Each structure stands twice: as C-alpha cells, then as structure tokens.
Amino acid sequence: MMMKSELLSIQTLIQNYFLQRLMQQRKVSYHTVCSYKDAFRLYLRYLEDVHGISATKVSINHFDLEYLQCFCKYLEEKRKNKPVTINNRMAAIKSFMQYVAETAPEYSAISKRALMLPAQKHELPVMSFITKEFNALIQVCDTNTFIGARDKLMLLLMYNTGVRVSELLEIKVSDIHGADSVNHASVIIHGKGRKQREVPLWETTVKYINKYLKTYTAECTDYLFINKNGDELTRSGVRTRINKLVSQATAQVPSLREKTVTLHTF
Structure with missing residues (x-):
C-alpha cells in the first residue's frame, strides 16, 4: 500500500x-x-x-x-x-x-x-551616498497631485528610516506614532521574521506626514502607500516611480548620471 x-x-x-x-x-x-x-x-x-x-x-x-x-x-x-x-x-x-x-x-x-545548487558569485557594489541629489528628487515631486505627494512621502520615509522596500510597503497609518508631537514621533517597522522595530522620525518628515494625511485621509487600518486605484503599492510600482524621479531630477543635478540610485540606495 x-x-x-x-x-x-x-x-x-x-x-x-x-x-x-x-x-x-x-x-x-x-x-x-x-x-x-x-x-x-x-x-x-x-x-x-x-x-x-x-x-x-x-x-x-x-x-x-x-x-x-x-x-x-x-x-x-x-x-x-x-x-x-x-x-x-x-x-x-x-x-x-x-x-x-x-x-x-x-x-x-x-x-x-x-539544494546543492551554488549561489551566483557577484561583487558587492560600492554604495553611493546622495545629498544634493536627494533634494533634487524631492523637488521634482509634484505635490499638487496625489502621486507626486505620495512619492515625496515615500522618499522622505526611505531617507529618514533606511527601510527595505518590503518594509516600506507594510507601513500602515496606525504605525505612525506621536505625529502630533514633532519631537517624539516614530514609525513601527515590520521587518523580516515578523520582527518589529520603532524608528524615530525627523521633524521635517513628521510635518509632511501630517500634511499628507490631512489632504489624503485614510483609516487607521489602511496601508500608507497605495496606488491611484486605491490598491496597495507594489515593489515594481516603487521602482518605476524612483526611476522616473531620477530621470527628471538628472536635468537639475547632472551628478545623478554618475550614481546608481536604486531602492537599496536609500
């Protein structure tokens, strides 16, 4: 049998x-x-x-x-x-x-x-840092539109917290704590292995979060980042937006041509 x-x-x-x-x-x-x-x-x-x-x-x-x-x-x-x-x-x-x-x-x-299949060997690239380039990316976000306003918030949170993209997309409005006090605000990050960590938020980030939520109200159970159809934003969606912003900002800051700005850069 x-x-x-x-x-x-x-x-x-x-x-x-x-x-x-x-x-x-x-x-x-x-x-x-x-x-x-x-x-x-x-x-x-x-x-x-x-x-x-x-x-x-x-x-x-x-x-x-x-x-x-x-x-x-x-x-x-x-x-x-x-x-x-x-x-x-x-x-x-x-x-x-x-x-x-x-x-x-x-x-x-x-x-x-x-399971004997070996991993592909690769060289770890030297990570570039971005300062004036980041400001240029922020400036090309058209905050008069939902997509532009969301992109700016996305950039600010990635730059402020250093989250992975998967972690960024897991953030809900309810994960933002103390937004009414710019000096004590933080965000709960849901990491790998279902581990959580609390990351302080800068004053500029908190002020923009408050402005964003007042304009684009969301329930406390909603994900912070959604697409134009109201669905959860995806990794490919974030990648597409970053690539477009980099392309637009390059005209203002030519040094972007010499740097590889990916999701991991932040």
Missing part, C-alpha cells in the same frame, strides 16, 4: 508549500509570498517555453539540479538578470525543495541535488 506522501504530485506540493508552509506555518509577509510566486511563475513559464513542458505536466523530476542549472543560465543569458536577482529567484525554489525533502522523503535524492 502506498504511503500518503507517495501520492503527492508536484502541483500538490507547490500548493501545500504556499498555503500551509509559507502562509499558515511561517506566516510570511504578503510581499514575500508575491516574490516567491513570481519566481515559480517564471520557472514554470521557462519549462514550457524552453522544454515544452506545460504546468500540468511538470513533475518533481523537472526540479532536479540539471534543470535548475539551465534555468540559471537562461536567467543570465536570455533575461540578462544579474547574480543578485538570480539568487533571489533560486532562493524561492530552494526553499521549496527543502520543504519537499521534509514532507516527501521519497523525493529526497532529487531534493538533495537541487
């Missing part, structure tokens, strides 16, 4: 990994789940486009080391992904294969080989 785990298809394992392991057991953030979903969508699309294997026909064998190595090469050569991006994609798949090793031991040999 077959054991229950032997009846598990790769599709069932993926479903259980997201619904049970990530969301129920580990309670990872919404943005982490979205990031992992993107990695799987990209991999399944790769299997279909390159190997002719549709999502319904994928098996555990298609997560073996050889397939993953070819996928890394595909990301590098076809999609022009940098090592950091490739490592992030593979971290999601390797996390899944660790789950497979624990829950479906009959696949332990494949899981072990998959």
Whole structure:
C-alpha cells in the first residue's frame, strides 16, 4: 500500500508549500509570498517555453539540479538578470525543495541535488551616498497631485528610516506614532521574521506626514502607500516611480548620471 506522501504530485506540493508552509506555518509577509510566486511563475513559464513542458505536466523530476542549472543560465543569458536577482529567484525554489525533502522523503535524492545548487558569485557594489541629489528628487515631486505627494512621502520615509522596500510597503497609518508631537514621533517597522522595530522620525518628515494625511485621509487600518486605484503599492510600482524621479531630477543635478540610485540606495 502506498504511503500518503507517495501520492503527492508536484502541483500538490507547490500548493501545500504556499498555503500551509509559507502562509499558515511561517506566516510570511504578503510581499514575500508575491516574490516567491513570481519566481515559480517564471520557472514554470521557462519549462514550457524552453522544454515544452506545460504546468500540468511538470513533475518533481523537472526540479532536479540539471534543470535548475539551465534555468540559471537562461536567467543570465536570455533575461540578462544579474547574480543578485538570480539568487533571489533560486532562493524561492530552494526553499521549496527543502520543504519537499521534509514532507516527501521519497523525493529526497532529487531534493538533495537541487539544494546543492551554488549561489551566483557577484561583487558587492560600492554604495553611493546622495545629498544634493536627494533634494533634487524631492523637488521634482509634484505635490499638487496625489502621486507626486505620495512619492515625496515615500522618499522622505526611505531617507529618514533606511527601510527595505518590503518594509516600506507594510507601513500602515496606525504605525505612525506621536505625529502630533514633532519631537517624539516614530514609525513601527515590520521587518523580516515578523520582527518589529520603532524608528524615530525627523521633524521635517513628521510635518509632511501630517500634511499628507490631512489632504489624503485614510483609516487607521489602511496601508500608507497605495496606488491611484486605491490598491496597495507594489515593489515594481516603487521602482518605476524612483526611476522616473531620477530621470527628471538628472536635468537639475547632472551628478545623478554618475550614481546608481536604486531602492537599496536609500
């Protein structure tokens, strides 16, 4: 008689990994789940486009080391992904294969080989600092519009607190504390591993937060950063806005051409 785990298809394992392991057991953030979903969508699309294997026909064998190595090469050569991006994609798949090793031991040999995939080597870039460039970015934000006003608040909070983008997007209005006192205001940051930390806010940041909330009122359960449709702002949305602001500010501060201003710069 077959054991229950032997009846598990790769599709069932993926479903259980997201619904049970990530969301129920580990309670990872919404943005982490979205990031992992993107990695799987990209991999399944790769299997279909390159190997002719549709999502319904994928098996555990298609997560073996050889397939993953070819996928890394595909990301590098076809999609022009940098090592950091490739490592992030593979971290999601390797996390899944660790789950497979624990829950479906009959696949332990494949899981072990998959987990042997080495990380891509890359040089850590020298981080640029921005001062007058930051002021130029602030100045090109058109605060007469919702998008411009939101972009300015986004820049101020990133510069003030040094939050990761995923942390920035998790901030709710209720996480802003003491905004009525510019000298004692702070924001609660929800970090990795469901850890929280409280970060003091500068006077200029607090004053702008108050001005922003008076103009664009929100309930205490609402996320601070939303898009024009009222939905939560995404990582790609933040990246798009930063790139546009950098492009606009470069005309005023040419030194921006010599610096790489990314989400991590802040």
